[in-house]
Amino acid sequence: MIESWHSTLEFELRGLERFATKAQARARVAAWIDEYNRDRKHSSIGMRSPIDYELALHAGERDERTAEA
DSSP, X not given: XXXXXXXXXXXXXXXXXXXXXXXXXXXHHHHHHHHHHHTOOBGGXXXXXXXXXXXXXXXXXXXXXXXXX
């Protein structure tokens, strides 16, 4: 799994952009990771973003608790 993520990072960021400094590269990678985790849809979780997936999981847990009460 990490190999796929790293390959995507390499292709989408490092291969397309040049950075003048390490600090600039670190900042851009951090922004890319944030976008990847918040907004990008992932096939492994039903074409949802990780944030949407987590929210759905927690909503399901709340619904189950409410039904049990």
